[in-house]
Amino acid sequence: MPSYLLKKSIHFLALMVAVTALAFTLVNLSPVDPVSAYIGTDTRIGLEQREAIAHRFGLDKSPVDRFGFWLNNIIHGNWGESLIFREPVTSVIGKRFWPSLALMGGAWFFSGVIGFTLGLAAGFKQNSWLDRLLSGYAYFLASTPTFWVGILLLMLFSVKLGLTPICCAWPVGLQAGQATLGQKFHHLLLPMMTLSIVGISAIILHTRQKVIDLMKSDFSVFAQAQGVPPLRFLVTQGLKHVSIPAITVHLASFGELFGGSILAEQVFSYPGLGQAAVMAGIRGDTPLLLGITICSALFIYFGNTVADLSYRLLDPRIKLEGVAIS
Amino acid sequence: MTCCRTGESRTGFSFYYFRHLILALLFLLGLIALRLFLDSSGLGTNLTLMEEAPSWRHPFGTDSLGRDMLIRTVYGLMVSLKVGLMAATISALIALTLGVAGAIFGRWADLAVTWLVDVGMSLPHLVLLILISFAVGGGEKGVMLAVALSHWPSLTRVLRAEALQLKSAPYVVISKKFGRSSWYIATRHFLPHLVPQFLIGLLLLFPHAILHEAALSFLGFGLNPHTPAVGILLAESLQHLSTGCWWLGVLPGLLLVMTVKMFDVIGAGVKKYFTPYKD
Amino acid sequence: MAEYLLEVEHLALNFYRHKGFAGQESLSPVVDLSLKLMAGEILAVVGSSGSGKSLLASAVLGILPGNCREQGLIKYRGQVLTKILRQSLRGSDIRLIPQSVSYLNPLYTIGWQLKQAALAAGVTPALVRTEITEAITRYELPESTLKLFPHQLSGGMARRVLTATATMGSPRLLIADEPTTGLDEDLITESLKFLKTLADDGCGILIITHDLSAVTDFADYVTVFIDGLSVETCQTETVVQQGWTTLKHPYSRALWRSLPVMDFWDGLPENSGRHSHGCPFASRCEGCQDLCLAHHPNISNTNEREYVRCHF
Numbered sequence: 001m002p003s004y005l006l007k008k009s010i011h012f013l014a015l016m017v018a019v020t021a022l023a024f025t026l027v028n029l030s031p032v033d034p035v036s037a038y039i040g041t042d043t044r045i046g047l048e049q050r051e052a053i054a055h056r057f058g059l060d061k062s063p064v065d066r067f068g069f070w071l072n073n074i075i076h077g078n079w080g081e082s083l084i085f086r087e088p089v090t091s092v093i094g095k096r097f098w099p100s101l102a103l104m105g106g107a108w109f110f111s112g113v114i115g116f117t118l119g120l121a122a123g124f125k126q127n128s129w130l131d132r133l134l135s136g137y138a139y140f141l142a143s144t145p146t147f148w149v150g151i152l153l154l155m156l157f158s159v160k161l162g163l164t165p166i167c168c169a170w171p172v173g174l175q176a177g178q179a180t181l182g183q184k185f186h187h188l189l190l191p192m193m194t195l196s197i198v199g200i201s202a203i204i205l206h207t208r209q210k211v212i213d214l215m216k217s218d219f220s221v222f223a224q225a226q227g228v229p230p231l232r233f234l235v236t237q238g239l240k241h242v243s244i245p246a247i248t249v250h251l252a253s254f255g256e257l258f259g260g261s262i263l264a265e266q267v268f269s270y271p272g273l274g275q276a277a278v279m280a281g282i283r284g285d286t287p288l289l290l291g292i293t294i295c296s297a298l299f300i301y302f303g304n305t306v307a308d309l310s311y312r313l314l315d316p317r318i319k320l321e322g323v324a325i326s
Numbered sequence: 327m328t329c330c331r332t333g334e335s336r337t338g339f340s341f342y343y344f345r346h347l348i349l350a351l352l353f354l355l356g357l358i359a360l361r362l363f364l365d366s367s368g369l370g371t372n373l374t375l376m377e378e379a380p381s382w383r384h385p386f387g388t389d390s391l392g393r394d395m396l397i398r399t400v401y402g403l404m405v406s407l408k409v410g411l412m413a414a415t416i417s418a419l420i421a422l423t424l425g426v427a428g429a430i431f432g433r434w435a436d437l438a439v440t441w442l443v444d445v446g447m448s449l450p451h452l453v454l455l456i457l458i459s460f461a462v463g464g465g466e467k468g469v470m471l472a473v474a475l476s477h478w479p480s481l482t483r484v485l486r487a488e489a490l491q492l493k494s495a496p497y498v499v500i501s502k503k504f505g506r507s508s509w510y511i512a513t514r515h516f517l518p519h520l521v522p523q524f525l526i527g528l529l530l531l532f533p534h535a536i537l538h539e540a541a542l543s544f545l546g547f548g549l550n551p552h553t554p555a556v557g558i559l560l561a562e563s564l565q566h567l568s569t570g571c572w573w574l575g576v577l578p579g580l581l582l583v584m585t586v587k588m589f590d591v592i593g594a595g596v597k598k599y600f601t602p603y604k605d
Numbered sequence: 606m607a608e609y610l611l612e613v614e615h616l617a618l619n620f621y622r623h624k625g626f627a628g629q630e631s632l633s634p635v636v637d638l639s640l641k642l643m644a645g646e647i648l649a650v651v652g653s654s655g656s657g658k659s660l661l662a663s664a665v666l667g668i669l670p671g672n673c674r675e676q677g678l679i680k681y682r683g684q685v686l687t688k689i690l691r692q693s694l695r696g697s698d699i700r701l702i703p704q705s706v707s708y709l710n711p712l713y714t715i716g717w718q719l720k721q722a723a724l725a726a727g728v729t730p731a732l733v734r735t736e737i738t739e740a741i742t743r744y745e746l747p748e749s750t751l752k753l754f755p756h757q758l759s760g761g762m763a764r765r766v767l768t769a770t771a772t773m774g775s776p777r778l779l780i781a782d783e784p785t786t787g788l789d790e791d792l793i794t795e796s797l798k799f800l801k802t803l804a805d806d807g808c809g810i811l812i813i814t815h816d817l818s819a820v821t822d823f824a825d826y827v828t829v830f831i832d833g834l835s836v837e838t839c840q841t842e843t844v845v846q847q848g849w850t851t852l853k854h855p856y857s858r859a860l861w862r863s864l865p866v867m868d869f870w871d872g873l874p875e876n877s878g879r880h881s882h883g884c885p886f887a888s889r890c891e892g893c894q895d896l897c898l899a900h901h902p903n904i905s906n907t908n909e910r911e912y913v914r915c916h917f
Binding site for chain 2: 015023026031032142147148151152155255278281282289300
């Protein structure tokens with residue numbers, strides 16, 4: 001186990017350096033001049049001041065030095081100042097992290113639980129009308145853009161039925177701190193539904209296939225031969241088989257979840273990290289874009305690591321072999 | 327007492343098994359025909375026809391400037407398709423190069439390729455798209471490059487695995503013992519076997535690329551006011567939500583989803599044709 | 606008349622599969638299969654791989670897939686086995702000894718699986734513990750086996766565990782599916798000795814196998830199965846003592862003579878596809894005549910237990 005952790009940490013550090021280097025290179029390739037982006041339309045600033053700003057940004061150094069300088073700052077918690085919000089990137093991210101987390105966490109949980117249950121039903125009743133309906137839904141949703149689902153829900157629930165608010169994470173005109181939990185949940189509902197509806201399809205299809213494979217397995221036949229009815233077999237012995245890979249797959253889908261949240265936040269003008277990333281990308285807010293990029297990479301890495309660990313902890317075949325090796 | 331086996335050979339082309347594929351192709355051909363034959367004058371503003379609901383004359387209705395939404399959608403879809411197809415092809419070629427290179431140029435090359443794939447996959451796809459789009463300065467070109475340069479990791483993984491399997495195939499081993507160059511082995515032995523995998527991978531990339539193009543243009547990257555991609559139409563529809571013009575958002579989106587689905591079906595059909603034994 | 610533990614009369618199994626919009630495909634792996642088994646006996650059903658003989662076990666246990674239609678009659682202790690009866694008997698009276706360790710749930714320990722088998726067999730929860738201890742002592746398995754997972758078992762241990770699952774409680778009929786596959790000679794003998802002991806204790810044992818040579822020393826009767834038909838049942842003792850000429854069906858003779866211990870005969874023909882009518886062996890039979898190609902032969906009984914299905 002210690003060697004496993006060591007290997008994991010080295011891999012983590014190397015990956016993070018590579019990802020930050022990639023992101024840093026990309027934003028530095030941009031023809032958008034960071035100094036102009038910082039100054040904006042303010043015409044009073046002269047050439048000297050521009051040079052001073054460029055120096056402060058480290059633009060007069062070589063790209064490698066700049067990367068080292070920047071990475072050092074990042075590690076020390078200095079993530080720079082957002083050009084759009086005129087406040088430290090860390091504080092922008094800090095404010096927007098919680099709404100995004102609530103959105104993604106809720107969607108992740110609901111799509112997981114509902115998708116898993118529906119997948120169980122579809123796989124157990126393979127080729128029934130229920131299965132056809134659910135698989136059809138899942139296949140259709142697989143080629144449906146998240147933002148379109150968001151638009152449809154918005155049209156139906158907010159415009160037509162007036163059940164849910166049309167935008168934002170709390171009532172317009174209030175500060176985040178002034179809104180009640182109920183209000184926040186009310187605003188969260190539709191974006192979360194959007195993400196869940198799309199996210200559910202992968203987990204339905206995956207679970208369904210696992211159940212079908214499970215019910216065809218030799219040990220399922222043997223359980224039946226011992227007089228265990230199929231449904232009881234699935235519930236008492238099969239859930240472990242289906243849920244372990246489902247948890248792993250669902251944890252490994254953090255990337256799509258984050259991408260989906262960008263789109264959902266854009267549709268609902270929801271003030272989370274995704275919306276900030278879009279603003280930063282369009283308006284050339286390099287520090288903020290880099291900051292969110294790092295966050296998203298950490299988020300995915302976290303998902304993948306927990307997926308890997310849960311697999312090792314839950315599946316005896318892997319756990320025991322792992323111990324035998326180390 | 328009889329035992330009949332009427333199942334026809336799965337490897338041959340039969341209309342029954344590939345009827346979805348044929349329908350999908352017909353759908354796409356119809357779309358292209360629409361693009362060619364629809365009168366582009368409907369794209370101009372016409373203030374006498376503002377916000378008309380769908381009708382026979384304007385099946386997708388008109389927008390707030392009186393423009394025909396069907397024509398706008400078809401033109402927009404063509405932009406999305408063009409960008410998506412080009413980008414997917416570039417991505418697939420990158421994947422092929424990396425996959426083969428990883429397999430034939432030894433351990434270090436393979437490590438480098440797997441590492442590249444790992445790095446490429448450690449950012450959310452959409453974040454990578456935004457970064458690349460930002461890097462090349464946005465615009466339609468930005469969207470194209472972003473989609474083209476971000477879709478190779480998963481296909482690289484598939485092709486690398488396939489190439490690694492080929493590497494230990496007896497005829498490749500013998501070829502190597504005969505002193506054939508890496509280049510010879512790559513072009514004569516690897517490519518012919520990887521072509522079906524490559525084609526399937528390419529076709530299955532299309533729907534992804536098109537969807538990502540739509541997502542990026544929806545988010546406002548690559549604004550092109552003259553020939554708006556379908557994502558932009560959908561973004562516009564958000565601004566007209568309260569007017570009750572449901573057709574602005576619903577119908578273009580529906581056509582987009584159907585088009586993407588058709589590419590999906592074509593990909594799955596071709597996959598079934600090449601590898602009938604797989605799933 | 607003695608009461609048979611298990612009687613299978615003219616069993617036929619048809620699989621249906623939807624094809625296209627309204628079409629249907631059918632496949633008949635078992636066309637006409639008959640056999641009889643008494644308590645305390647071992648009967649081996651011998652047939653080539655893929656001849657559908659494993660479906661016999663599923664049929665007796667009543668766990669055939671939903672798209673399979675069963676015809677014919679299966680009787681257990683004189684009673685016709687109905688769906689409900691099979692349901693109540695499987696796992697308790699009638700047991701399957703599976704082919705390989707893949708029939709054990711890979712995510713649960715051996716101890717857990719033995720417990721499940723015991724509970725399924727109707728052992729009261731209070732007695733499960735003693736029952737398991739007895740079983741592992743009987744098959745000389747160390748106590749630590751109970752904590753292992755299936756993938757950690759060696760081939761020999763797996764065989765013992767699989768046999769042990771079937772002996773919980775008080776079984777009457779054991780169906781051993783391919784008990785010799787993938788084992789070396791010593792383990793094959795050991796595996797079959799376990800079955801012999803169980804038969805001596807009064808169980809009826811049905812062995813389904815492709816390996817005639819392995820079972821001749823242990824089985825009381827052999828039923829030869831080819832392309833969906835049972836073509837001959839004979840007493841092994843007679844054949845072993847008096848030679849292969851006592852066998853009546855040319856396929857049984859061929860099968861028996863390709864045994865390494867007998868005078869070797871390399872003429873066992875390959876399966877050349879199925880016939881919708883006529884004797885399935887006709888195309889490979891030395892004595893094939895027009896009649897054999899045209900008509901499906903019926904069973905003719907030599908005595909109450911032995912029969913042959915041949916026109917000559």
